[in-house]
Structure formats: structure tokens, C-alpha cells
Amino acid sequence: MSGQAVHPLLPQAKPDEGARQDFVESLRRHLVGGMAPSHRAVYDRRALPAFRKARGHAPKTRHDARAAMLRDPLHQAWSSLMRTTQEMMWDAVDEAVMQDLPRLGKLTPRSMKNLTLRPALDKPRYAAALDVHCMPGSYAGEVADGDLRTGALYDRAVHIYMLGVLGPYNQKAGEIVINYIRRRFPDLKPKSILDVGCGVGHATLPYVEAFPDAKITGVDVAAPMLRYAHARASALGHDINFVQENAEALSFPDRSFDLVVSHILIHETSRTGLTNILRESYRVLKPGGVAIHVDGAGFAGKDLLEQYLADWDTYFNAEPFVGTLHDLDLKALTRKAGIPASAAIVETTADGYARHTGGSLKVVGGRKPR
Numbered sequence: 001m002s003g004q005a006v007h008p009l010l011p012q013a014k015p016d017e018g019a020r021q022d023f024v025e026s027l028r029r030h031l032v033g034g035m036a037p038s039h040r041a042v043y044d045r046r047a048l049p050a051f052r053k054a055r056g057h058a059p060k061t062r063h064d065a066r067a068a069m070l071r072d073p074l075h076q077a078w079s080s081l082m083r084t085t086q087e088m089m090w091d092a093v094d095e096a097v098m099q100d101l102p103r104l105g106k107l108t109p110r111s112m113k114n115l116t117l118r119p120a121l122d123k124p125r126y127a128a129a130l131d132v133h134c135m136p137g138s139y140a141g142e143v144a145d146g147d148l149r150t151g152a153l154y155d156r157a158v159h160i161y162m163l164g165v166l167g168p169y170n171q172k173a174g175e176i177v178i179n180y181i182r183r184r185f186p187d188l189k190p191k192s193i194l195d196v197g198c199g200v201g202h203a204t205l206p207y208v209e210a211f212p213d214a215k216i217t218g219v220d221v222a223a224p225m226l227r228y229a230h231a232r233a234s235a236l237g238h239d240i241n242f243v244q245e246n247a248e249a250l251s252f253p254d255r256s257f258d259l260v261v262s263h264i265l266i267h268e269t270s271r272t273g274l275t276n277i278l279r280e281s282y283r284v285l286k287p288g289g290v291a292i293h294v295d296g297a298g299f300a301g302k303d304l305l306e307q308y309l310a311d312w313d314t315y316f317n318a319e320p321f322v323g324t325l326h327d328l329d330l331k332a333l334t335r336k337a338g339i340p341a342s343a344a345i346v347e348t349t350a351d352g353y354a355r356h357t358g359g360s361l362k363v364v365g366g367r368k369p370r
């Protein structure tokens with residue numbers, strides 16, 4: 001295993017279940033580390049010449065690069081194994097979660113002071129109509145009353161998927177934003193922080209230690225994720241307020257928060273959804289507040305092969321909006337969202353996030369970073 005911290009809510013695997021999880025992690029490590037370097041040679045030596053011969057010109061777009069690569073047998077094998085490994089990962093973790101659910105259910109805190117669920121909340125189509133990244137039931141699927149299954153599934157599986165890169169508590173995305181704030185907004189001392197699309201609170205928890213005087217709220221559209229987030233935060237001794245909300249239409253009044261953050265949320269929303277999320281994140285900012293959205297970087301600086309590989313999940317991993325995010329023109333979208341031209345709008349791959357995840361920070365707010 002790649003060093004995930006054990007805490008009371010983490011689903012406990014029996015030895016055979018644990019062995020299957022370890023196998024999936026090793027296979028994934030081989031695919032993304034061991035085999036991936038072959039993409040370049042496959043493209044240059046076989047896929048590109050074959051495409052040229054067939055079409056009479058070199059690939060012009062990432063879609064051409066995809067077409068070229070998908071005709072190559074070695075790349076077909078890699079792509080197929082990547083998809084199969086993804087499905088195996090969910091299966092391996094879900095069998096442990098399902099047998100551990102009775103124990104997990106007993107860990108639900110008695111006090112619901114920090115958890116507000118809204119069963120009648122309308123979910124956007126992208127959050128309800130597909131099993132995102134092949135996750136069975138996606139985030140919001142429920143199999144029983146008081147269900148926290150998808151939260152448990154996500155907590156364990158994302159550590160396998162990311163091969164531990166996000167740290168023992170899958171917390172690194174939050175830490176990177178905090179470091180960015182310390183260096184680029186040294187005067188920002190937030191008293192109220194909102195984490196939109198907080199999931200099980202992986203990235204939310206570091207804000208508690210970094211800003212001990214702040215009131216921290218995590219919102220998510222999926223009730224099982226929030227039930228798990230609430231139980232996990234409570235087991236780890238943290239006081240965070242979790243509320244079921246659609247980030248596209250937040251119920252908070254204007255000017256409620258000093259800092260609004262999201263971590264790996266926006267690649268899972270549609271273009272319209274993303275426009276609405278940017279608008280809402282800005283609307284709820286206090287004057288001088290900052291919104292920072294952390295997710296994949298754009299296609300800029302990537303050649304066609306790299307663009308296709310960055311876009312692979314759109315076609316083979318039920319992540320239909322990955323390409324949309326990479327195509328994003330942040331300034332144009334903020335204008336469309338009605339955010340005034342006077343707002344600071346910055347996209348940066350600096351500060352370690354790119355190194356860890358290949359992504360970027362999108363900063364929209366009432367003050368400019370240093």
C-alpha cells in the first residue's frame with residue numbers, strides 16, 4: 001500500500017480484499033509509470049507515420065492524435081488495461097466497503113450540529129446521470145438510509161488512483177492552496193472559508209490547522225459524501241460545518257466568505273456548470289476576498305500527443321468534461337459569468353500543484369496575488 005493514513009472511518013479490508021487493492025495499485029503504477037513512457041516512441045515511430053500515410057497529412061488536433069494512437073496495438077493494450085484497472089479498483093474497494101458498512105454506520109456522530117442535508121436539492125445532470133470515473137453509483141448514489149458508502153469508497157480508492165501523491169490523508173491539494181495563499185496573499189487572514197465540492201473533506205481539513213480562527217464550511221451536492229466527511233472530520237477531531245449545496249446555486253448570501261476554494265471539482269462540471277460555479281464563488285466573496293479553484297491545467301504548452309493523453313479520461317473513463325476544462329479560457333469564462341473586469345484573474349501552474357498533479361490554480365478575487 002502507498003502509505004494511506006489509517007483512521008477509524010477508512011474501510012477495513014480483509015486480507016484477500018487488501019491483496020486485491022494492492023494488486024490494482026501495483027498494476028496502475030506500472031501502467032502510468034512503467035508503460036507510459038512508451039507513448040512517445042509509439043507515436044513518433046508508428047502511429048504518426050501510419051496516420052500520415054492514411055490521411056495524407058500529419059495530425060492537426062488532439063482528436064487526430066487520438067485516432068492515430070488508437071490504431072496501435074501496444075497503445076490499445078495500454079488503454080484497455082487502464083480502463084480495466086479503473087473498474088477493478090472500484091470493485092476491489094467496494095467489496096471491502098460493503099462488508100464494513102455496519103461498522104462504519106456505527107461511527108456516525110450522534111450530534112448532527114455540523115451536518116445539514118437537503119434531500120430535495122436538485123442535482124445538476126452531470127452529478128446524477130453518469131457514474132463519474134466509473135465509480136459505481138457516482139458520488140450521490142445511495143443504497144440505504146443514512147448511507148455513507150460512496151464516501152468510504154472514494155476515500156480509499158482515490159488514494160490508490162493517485163498512487164499516494166496527495167499524501168496520507170489525500171490532503172495535498174488543500175495544503176498547496178494554503179502555501180500559495182501564505183506566499184502570494186500574506187495579508188489574507190480568512191475568518192470564513194468555503195470549500196465547494198468538498199467531497200469527504202480531504203482538502204478541507206488542512207484549512208483547520210492553517211487558519212484555526214476561521215469558521216470552515218464544506219459543501220457538496222452528494223449526501224453520502226457529506227455523511228462520511230462529517231463522520232471522518234469528527235473522528236479526526238475537527239470542527240467543520242458540512243452542508244448539502246449545489247455549487248452552481250449556493251444558498252449563502254452575497255459577501256459571506258473571505259476565502260472560497262475548490263479542489264478537483266471543476267473538471268467534473270459542464271461548461272455551463274463551471275460558469276455558474278465561478279459566478280457563485282465570486283458572489284459569496286466578501287470585499288477583498290479570494291476564490292481559488294484547483295484543477296487540471298490547460299492544453300497550452302502541450303503537443304498533440306500530450307493533449308490527447310490529458311484528454312484520455314474524456315473518452316475512456318466517464319469524465320466527459322476533462323477536455324472542456326483543458327480548453328477553458330478563464331478570462332473569457334469569468335466575463336461570461338458576469339465577474340467584473342476589475343477582479344483579479346490569474347491562472348498559475350506555480351507553487352507545486354503542477355508538480356504534484358499536472359494541474360493549475362485558477363484565482364478569481366477582490367485582490368491581486370503578489
Ligand SMILES: C[S@@+](CC[C@H](N)C(=O)[O-])C[C@H]1O[C@@H](n2cnc3c(N)ncnc32)[C@H](O)[C@@H]1O
Nearest residue numbers: 139197198199202203220221222246247263264
Ligand atoms: C473529484 S471530487 C473532489 C472532492 C474534494 N474536493 C477533494 O479534493 O477530494 C468532486 C466532488 O464535487 C462534488 N460536486 C460535483 N458537482 C457539484 C456541484 N455542482 N455542487 C457541489 N458539489 C459538486 C462531487 O459530489 C464530489 O464530491
